[in-house]
Amino acid sequence: MMHMTFYWSRQVTLLFTSWRTDSWPSYALTLLACFLASAFYPYLEYVRYRVRSGGKPTDWTTEEPFLLRSRGAGMVGKIAGGLLFGLSSALGYLLMLAVMSFNGGVFLAVILGLTVGYLVFRGEDDDQTAGLNSTCACA
Numbered sequence: 001m002m003h004m005t006f007y008w009s010r011q012v013t014l015l016f017t018s019w020r021t022d023s024w025p026s027y028a029l030t031l032l033a034c035f036l037a038s039a040f041y042p043y044l045e046y047v048r049y050r051v052r053s054g055g056k057p058t059d060w061t062t063e064e065p066f067l068l069r070s071r072g073a074g075m076v077g078k079i080a081g082g083l084l085f086g087l088s089s090a091l092g093y094l095l096m097l098a099v100m101s102f103n104g105g106v107f108l109a110v111i112l113g114l115t116v117g118y119l120v121f122r123g124e125d126d127d128q129t130a131g132l133n134s135t136c137a138c139a
Contacts (some may be wrong), residue, residue, distance in 0.1 A: 003101070003102040003103075004102065005102060006102050006103075006104050006107065007102060007103060007104065008103075008104045008105070009103065010022075010023070010024055010027040010105075011027075012027065012030065012101055012103040012105075012106060013101065014030055014034075014098055014101050014103075014106065015094065015097055015098060015101075027105070030106070031105050031106065031109040032109075034095075034098055034106050034109040034110050034113065035109045035110070035112060035113040035116075036113065037091060037094070037095060037098075037113065038095050038109070038110045038111075038112075038113030038114045038117065039113040039114070039116050039117035039120070040091065040117065041088065041091050041092060041095065041113075041114060041117060042114065042117035042118045042120075042121045042122050043117060043120075043121045044084060044087060044088040044091065045088055045121075045122065046121040046122050047084060048081055048084040048085060048088060051077055051080050051081050051084060052077070052081050054077070095110055095114075098110060
């Protein structure tokens with residue numbers, strides 16, 4: 001049975017018909033898998049950003065034009081960035097489909113995993129990547 005509203009139950013079918021939970025231990029392992037996969041998603045984005053920027057943190061205060069900034073190590077960087085983008089996109093879509101099971105526990109596990117992954121892997125870099133550092137050229 002496919003639910004169209006959120007429900008709270010230990011019985012859930014996730015992504016495949018063979019991935020069903022009928023007991024509390026299997027449900028707990030499923031929630032742990034959702035948490036770990038969603039915590040891994042920001043890590044993939046972080047690695048992809050590092051590959052794209054050549055492994056160095058980007059300084060947005062330099063006078064170099066945006067379109068002329070270094071974007072990695074040539075063709076190898078582009079291929080690695082493309083592979084990481086594909087892997088990240090696939091994982092993101094699988095997480096979306098997991099949430100579309102409409103199970104409340106799966107939803108909370110995915111949101112909590114994304115939050116923890118963001119705090120661990122991306123939290124401190126966002127000030128630099130979004131151009132929100134302390135030096136302002138406001139007139």
